[in-house]
Amino acid sequence: MNTSSSKSGQVNSGQVTEFYKKREKIYPREVHGMFARLRVLGVFALLGPYYLLPWLQWNGHQSVLFDLPGRKFHIFGLTFWPQDFFYLAVLLIIAALSLFFFTALAGRLWCGYACPQTVWTEVFLWIERKVEGNRNQQIKLDKSEWTSQKAMRKFTKHAIWILFSLWTGFTFVGYFTPIRELAHSVLTFSTGPWETFWILFYSFATYGNAGWMREQVCLYMCPYARFQSAMFDKDTLIISYDEKRGEPRGPRRRGADPAELGLGDCVDCTQCVQVCPTGIDIRNGLQYECIGCAACIDICDQVMEKMGYEKGLIRYTTEHAMKGNKTHILRPRVILYGLLLLTLLSGLVYSIATRVPLELDVIRDRNALYRENGDGQIENVYTLKVINMDNKPHRYKITATGLKGLQLHGVEDTVVPSGKVEDMVVELATDPENIPAVSNMIEFHIQAVDDPKLHQDATARFLGPRKD
């Protein structure tokens, strides 16, 4: 490993080899314009609910609460149990499909406007600008000698970043522990050790990712950035520099005729590079580093306007359109993704809307195949597991069908508290002449006494003697 204390260690035949490629800090220049406004809208539309939702009450409980110790998730009026894991799986598939769908249509919309990394970095950049000034002032400050004023500015920035991160971490834990109680315990310094830990952990992750790592998260940690090309085609909306129009690039006086100078429309002001949060030059073509934030479009349009040129030297376009061909919005890939998405979404909504918050599992007694009771009947023993996934307790009536004269002994009804599993042992019996085969299918039915909609069925086997 590294032998010397400096980052550049090993000396190899007179050459100093850097062990790690050095990261150059990127100072994205502030940009205004339509896409910048969209991104700010994204920040408010996403972070607003994130910070506010846990404070909202719903029917006497927190509107969104992932109660891990209680093993249930409250999302407004719905309660989900571990048995509902299926929904989570479907939800994840839907999320993945939406990503495919929107990427195929419009490129990296997610990265540019909705990814938490973008959204939180946007807030951190805003704080940084408020404290340290604009891009040039920030570069100057970082290059300058350490003075008390510089220290003060850096301290203020990090203090605000940390406070904001702590609030973020606190809110995150507030989704898992009732946030009002959590706020009380934070104010009285009595949070539990794990709550404290997770608040600090998530705060640290926010501070590190949005304050320090920034574009490196997109470049090195994001799998989507690496496989996005698989979802792209020649009709996908990408941010592109119009090379034909822009080249040859070069500076010129305002009002000068570019045709006379033999120049294209690009004035080579490098503003598009300065605003780029990942520090790339969009004029080099589509790169995997481009998160599709469109900051370069905003700034270039402003420059074009000042120069009196047509806007859109850098613009949202498609590979086909750039080559002068027609762009096809509806194409097999988009239609397929869209149909799949629609099917899954409507399936999920239907399934949740018609969900019966009751489950019945039947386990046959394994000790005996069957037994004969005092009345000469053949008897099978079962353990029933009744899971009440509703928000209130219910009394359930149990019946069984499938064989003639089938009688249920043992418990016939049971009260199950909300969110609990009740085990009960029941016996089914019938006369031997009613049993046609060695193994017979029967069905248990469970019905809530107070709610006709709450019912569930489960099949089981009833074993009888061999008939010779």
Next chain:
Amino acid sequence: MRGQQETQQQNNQQVGMCQSIASVLWPSFVVAGIANTLLFTFFDPSELMACRGGQGPSLTAIYSMGFFSFWAITALSSFATQYFMKPCDENRRKAT
């Protein structure tokens, strides 16, 4: 000329410190999260505690420790992968 080419090649192969650390800690973090979710979806730690009897650690503590145990194991695997990906011919050549 050849020396220059080699330096160029080395530069291209170099990864940043951040990428190096992230490529161990990040995928393992995600996989540990998935593993922990799956484990505790199908297995309720309070049932085991009921069998054992007595006062055990809180459920939050069990979930958290489960996550960090997974993370430690998955990070170890990621680190080993990264370690074995290093070109060994290059190192041997340098050593001699």
